[in-house]
Amino acid sequence: MKERSKVFQILLFVLMCVLTVLWVYPIFMILVNALKVESAITTSTVFSLPSAEKFAGFENFAKALHSQGFLASLGYSTLITVTSVAAIILCCSMCAWYITRVKSKINNFLYYLFVFSMVVPFQMVMFTLSQTADILKLNTPYNIWIIYLGFGSGLAVFMFAGFVKSIPVEIEEAALIDGCSPLQIFFKIVVPILKPTMVSVTILQAMWVWNDYLLPTLVLDITKYKTIPMLIQHFRGSYGRVAMGPMMASIIMTIIPIVIVYILGQKHIIKGVAAGAVKG
Amino acid sequence: MEKALKKYAWIFVLPTLAAFTIGFIIPFFEGLYLSFCQFTTVGNAKFIGISNYINALGDPQFIQSAWFTICVTVVNILAINILAFALAMALTEKLKGTNFFRTIFFMPNLIGGIVLGYIWQILINGILSLCAQPLLKLNPTAGFWGIIILMCWQQIGYMMIIYIAGLQNVPDDLIEAAKIDGANDWQILWKIKIPMMMPSITICVFLTLTNSLKLFDQNLALTAGEPSHATEMLAMNIYNTFYFRAGPAWKGIGQAKSVIFSIVVILIGFLQLKSTRSKEVQA
Known part of the structure; x- marks a missing residue:
């Protein structure tokens, strides 16, 4: 019996290793092709390693950086993600705390409206939202965070409200008696307790905003501002032959920051995702 | 207060x-x-009643994309949840390197749909050309399975994390007690672990269901609906109706389609939550 389970464990381990290779291979393949010269990238040879004369070094990466506007896109994506997530964390935690603590029909209704907005597909508001954004001039990377705050608040309020419900109200009442104002109570007492949820919300929202394609495409002026997903899509959307080398180099450069952030914060990310899901 | x-x-x-x-x-x-108007911008809307809805439901491409979406969704839910559950079981065994494996399997989830779509487009076209098959542009079967494989690659890790959290919450003494009563591994799985994990199953099925129904980015980057709209899913059909069909009527029809789409997503999501919630048990 013992022997058999040992064999089973070894088989399982080997199977996991095989799966790991399958999981990593697509990214590895893109990396290999990003190092080839343009003429050597064809559909039938994507699996072969570059030979000495086909090896391009970092030429494709340099091309993507200089002529394809990768750096600008990286900047816009970072700016939009940071401002949107910061606004969502701050505003939605405050809002969720208030509508959970102050019981009234309006607040209850608001809560369900937020929950409802989570399930509605983006296509429902796609056209009207982009027109509203145009009218209000919310169509630059500098203020698109207002749109993201509005459309992303559903999930954030829902998650924060779920956690606030589990905090005993007595702590906050004691602070009130000691003379704290509601703002002080929120920032000195509630925020520290909410920290784990804030991490979860940050991760989920950052993943969404960073990778979002359709919303910025419809809201931003594509000739002036391209986020990274828009840039990648633009490689194929534009007329003429697609520059495959710089495109693959851009894909790799898009993945690298994600992988770095992931390796640094993987414990929080995996925990945050599990916690966020259980709340749902 | x-x-x-x-x-x-x-x-x-x-x-x-x-x-x-x-x-x-x-x-x-x-x-x-x-959705009840004819319009090209928000400013020039003219009320025309329910004719947009009639036209939307009479659009064969819309119906075709609805079927395609349903097929993708059903296969996705089954494939992703079964494989993620199996991986979660494997990675809660006493095995070397489980943390490393979890990290790797979760990683594709962080990469966005557009980027994933292009990675798999290049990879799948490579495989197809090696097998002397038509490329994705001309091959709806490959497009269908491509979307499934891509979604599995992206979502299995995420669902696996939720299932692992669920498995770790199954009390050990329950399993011990079952073993003493003579239950085998298979019985423990079906009679104890799965019923105890219904909350995780509920949420994972809900997530895969809504993700698949709403799928857009991956669809756009992998096949863009080609060949001739055969691999177009609902979200993309609506997008194309809005922005790529000539004539003043189409924006209204697109809006009507998106209302129908929203009702379907909300209704199916709600029914699913209700039906699996009712199977949840307390220890």
Whole structure:
């Protein structure tokens, strides 16, 4: 019996290793092709390693950086993600705390409206939202965070409200008696307790905003501002032959920051995702 | 407490509520209204009753994309959940390197749909050309399975994490007790672990269901609906109706389609939550 389970464990381990290779291979393949010269990238040879004369070094990466506007896109994506997530964390935690603590029909209704907005597909508001954004001039990377705050608040309020419900109200009442104002109570007492949820919300929202394609495409002026997903899509959307080398180099450069952030914060990310899901 | 708080309502609620009004409430109700209008911008809407809905349901491409979406969704739910559950079982065994494996399997989830779509487009086209098959552009079968494989690659890790958290919450003494009573591994799985994990199953099925129904980015980057709209899913059909069909009628029809789409997503999501919630048990 013992022997058999040992064999089973070894088989399982080997199977996991095989799966790991399958999981990593697509990214590895893109990396290999990003190092080839343009003429050597064809559909039938994507699996072969570059030979000495086909090896391009970092030429494709340099091309993507200089002529394809990768750096600008990286900047816009970072700016939009940071401002949107910061606004969502701050505003939605405050809002969720208030509508959970102050019981009234309006607040209850608001809560369900937020929950409802989570399930509605983006296509429902796609056209009207982009027109509203145009009218209000919310169509630059500098203020698109207002749109993201509005459309992303559903999930954030829902998650924060779920956690606030589990905090005993007595702590906050004691602070009130000691003379704290509601703002002080929120920032000195509630925020520290909410920290784990804030991490979860940050991760989920950052993943969404960073990778979002359709919303910025419809809201931003594509000739002036391209986020990274828009840039990648633009490689194929534009007329003429697609520059495959710089495109693959851009894909790799898009993945690298994600992988770095992931390796640094993987414990929080995996925990945050599990916690966020259980709340749902 | 409530009294003191109420004076601060504007500072706590107003920022979120204002943005929510701009980003959701106004567009939602305006969209609802516009689905009964003919329009090309928000400014020139003309009320025309329910003819948009009739035209939407009479559009064969819309119906075809609905079927395609349903097929993708069913296969996705089964494939992703079964494989993620199996991986979660494997990675809660006493095995070397489980943390490393979890890290690797979760990683594709962080990469966005557009980027994933292109990675797999290049990879799948490579395989197809090696097998002397038509490329994705001309091959709807490959397009279908491509979307499934891509979604599995992206989502299995995420669902696996949720299932692992669920498995770790199954009390050990319950399993011990079953073993003493003579239950084998198979019985323990079906009679104890799965019933105890219904909350995780509920949430994972719900997530894969809504993700698949709403799928857009991956669809756009992998096949863009080619060949001739055969691999077009609902979200993309609506997008194309809005932005790529000539004639003043199509924006209204697109809006009507998106209302139908929303009702379907909300209804199916709600029914699914209700039906699996009813199977949840307490230890």
